[in-house]
Amino acid sequence: MGKKIWLKQYPPEIPDTLEYRKVPIHEGLIQTASEFPDRSSIHFMGREMNFAALLVDVRKLAAYLQSLGIRKGDRVAVMLPNIPQAVISYYGILLAGGTVVQTNPTYTERELEYQMKDSGAKAIITLNLLYPKVSKILKMTDLENVIVTAVKDALPFPKNLLYPIIEKKKQGMIVSVKHGHNVHLLSKVLKQPAGSLVQYAYDIEEDIALLQYTGGTTGFPKGVMLTHKNLTANAAMCRAWLYKSKRGAEVVLGLLPFFHVYGMTAVMILSVMEGHKMVLLPKFDTEATLKTIQKLRPTLFPGAPTIYIGLLNHPELEKYDLSSIDSCISGSAPLPQEVQQKFEQVTGGKLVEGYGLTESSPVTHANFLWGQKRVPGSIGVPWPDTDSAVFSLETGEELPPGEIGEIAVKGPQVMKGYWKRPEETEQVLRDGWLYTGDLGYMDEDGFFYVVDRKKDMIIAGGFNIYPREVEEVLYEHPAVQEAVIAGVPDPYRGETVKAYIVFKAGMSATEEELNAFTRKHLAGYKVPRLYEFRSELPKTAVGKILRRALVNEEKVRSKAAAENADIDSA
Template sequence: MSNKPWQQMYPEGIPTTLIYDDKPVQAYLKESAVKHPYKASIHFMGRELTFKEVYESSLKFAAYLKELGLEKGDRVAILLPNCPQSVISYFGILMAEGVVVQTNPTYTERELEYQMKDAGAKIIVTLDILFPRVAKTVPKTNIQHIIVTAIKDYLPFPKNLIYPSIQKKQYGTVVKVEHAGNHHLFKEVMKRDVPEEMSSSCDVDCDVALLQYTGGTTGFPKGVMLTHKNLIANTRMCQAWLYKSRPGKEKVLGILPFFHVYGMTTVLLLSVLEGNMMILLPKFDVETVLKTIHKHKPTIFPGAPTIYIGILNYPDLKKYDLSSIKACLSGSAPLPVEVQEQFERVTGGKLVEGYGLSETSPVTHANFIWDEPRVKGSVGVPWPDTEAAILSLETGEPLEPNEIGEIGIKGPQVMKGYWNRPEDTENTFKNGWLLTGDLGYMDEQGFFYVVERKKDTIIAGGFNIYPREIEEVLYEHEAVQEVIVVGIPDPYRGETVKAYVVLKSGRTVTEQELNEFARKHLAAYKVPRLYEFREELPKTTIGKILRRVLIEEEKKKWAEDEKKA
């Protein structure tokens, strides 16, 4: 039997191996600007920017970073939602030979401080409304400059005039920042003349383009070092998988945030590489998404299960025409079969599940979009140039079909390693395989199935949540003696966060009080949705809390509730 049986399943339109150009990521923006100078690259809330405008704006931003003292390899953080500024900043940083550090705008001061210190970021780009949070964090980090922008800066008239009042109503304030000292205004940078393109000495195989933060059972998030080659390879693979798409003619719906590597590859990089228009939305709101699809007719729609579920459950769904949608790749969490089938009926397009992780830029597997077989319950087959195997937990050797082991990956999209963590990097690779931490099996045709995660990572609504980080916060509460956090089944989010708490003798605290405490230190999606107070927690003989026992209890409850339903 071939050790790559999936290659026999490939349709004629998808090659098993690809050719990768020896170019840095930013080179593809220039190519699209030359090829499609006056074609819309970005549509944002009624305003459009051409490829030429995005390219020239990125050049301005790169030149300004150089003036601020940015040197090759320096890290620049982007703390923005999906908006034109996030695209311009991303490519500008790369043009200036910096390293992008994508950061979640919902992070608290505590989370932001950790990531900025770990990455050693020198400059951060953020929104005016986030500026107070950033300003409080900066003195505890190596950040020397804050570049501030506002949503209204790229809104069309009259939305740009109305937006400040909307912002004040929503957030209770309008933040004003002066363009002086180490505070810089994005709009002032964009008033400058377009500079000459700067020379680059990029080694695409070795130079890091992106620090993508992820985590695991070892504690706080780690910076995944993704090179220019990693990102371009995975984008080219995505392009090959979508072989029926029409370069330069597709419209890509950009709901997935760019600080999530899946959104960055399948929306940002693929759109730029192919010369397609991105329709960007700064946040997921079901009604806004439906109106956007109905009016602007996107054809490609990468997403996560929670997004598709939210759309399908919207009360007035029938009011909207979704027939423009042709292809959807779902990632970040398991895609329920009933959601896939219902979404395809509603749109007439194709929705398939994929698989990957931050360490692989991120996609490694997917089902075929337009071709058979499409296997229910499977995450699909490996992408071109991607090797995958089920490895024995005892020996690390590849197993036979239908045997359960750990999924291992090899390929040009596999990370360089973890930032400043050589030991973690070494432990993640074995015999050349990247160990995913996921247990699964492969069938005789080469389709892969994920059975269970070896890691304790919780995936809720497509976001990775790391139990220890939440536990560390809850342990700081004066009433908490012991706590353990687990992911439990949730019909909407895939999983949701539950905390089991043992209180100190004589102390009391309510669920609401714990919830308010957690919200001060954690992004909203990490805060436990459920709390259970116990006299004691299950432990081993040496006192280690048995997380798995609690997870099994929850699964049993879930199964019993399903039977009753």
């Protein structure tokens, strides 16, 4: 033990250790714009933007943020889908010296208010459609300025004229925002000449580039502090793993949301760092995605199992040419073997499973794409400069191959800690190791396997859902006495959210009523899809609800249902 036995599996093209540039993330854009000024950086709905133009807009925004009082270390939130402005905002904040706070555009006012309060963000960049939501929480937070953009601002003519009409049809209204006071239109900012820019010195191992919110042992989201070194190191590891890709020559499908760390690192940062063109899609639509692949010929396609499953199940899949796709690393949830095999047959490319978590920027393990051994059901082997081990839950000692314990990782991509939460940081960062909360084992060849989660987090459709957060909302319903949330198997989403409810004496509510209630306070992907009403819930001797017992019940039901289906089909 203590030896990286997986290194013997590495092909000659992947080095055991890498050299990392000691510069902040935004320097990657400056270098790429110098090397490939005319290379297309972003394709969005028919409009192209080259790296030189991207850098010009980033500098304009950075100078404007500084004119608003943003200084080094100040937090600025980005609440945008995958549109060009999301890339401009991310790099503009960093160039201004700020720290990015990625915010999910589907958040409710409650969720948004919590994140803004916790992060202490001084400004937020958001869509015109989301401005009414943002405006309602301003007084409860430290937000001093709101920068507003619109999807139409990134569209080519005549789509930019037609889009507001489509928007009005969908939303029933057009949200009009005026430039003035503490509200600023990004379109006006980018039309102005760039102002002077204060240059800061950076300690890339200490300076925080990103606060990425995730759940925790308390059930409330907390900010993961990722440094410039964390993120650039993980992107460099990704580049090393994709060793057949060529600098300045690849086309990357940007479907994974940038407000999730996987999409941000594996698509945005990697593409900017390597001079690849990003083809941005603001949401996943199977037909639109298939048409985009056929027309724009992406070569790299980081994704999640639900995305690949959705494409493979399109009724007219055979109509589309997907042969441009060369490499895909799937994350966020386990990748079914049959999905991997079918996708590779359809595209002719390679699809492998990877593993990581927000706290590691995020990737730590992956299977090999080319030539080397791939093990079904395995999350692969650790990336360069990444160490991994399995520790006993009882003794804390490192376990030999084949024995199940908690998976831990160590490497330059591991977070600095949790924002303003030293005690929770100490729980997961111990002796240089990040304890993942996932249970698994390593085989004799150094391949790792996840068998269960120590944490109760649910991964549905690639989104992380934390039961306590949903339970807190359900407990606010006047008829609910007890509530527990668990993830149950789902053939499409991987897992789905199920609520087990005990009502107060003499009271009740329907599934429809509870659904409407939770949707007022939670993003749609967190809302329970299934409900089970019970007279009591399983508990320990001290009254703690046994969530795991409910999960095990569901596993038994699923297994029985599958066996009955096999008997019926026979």
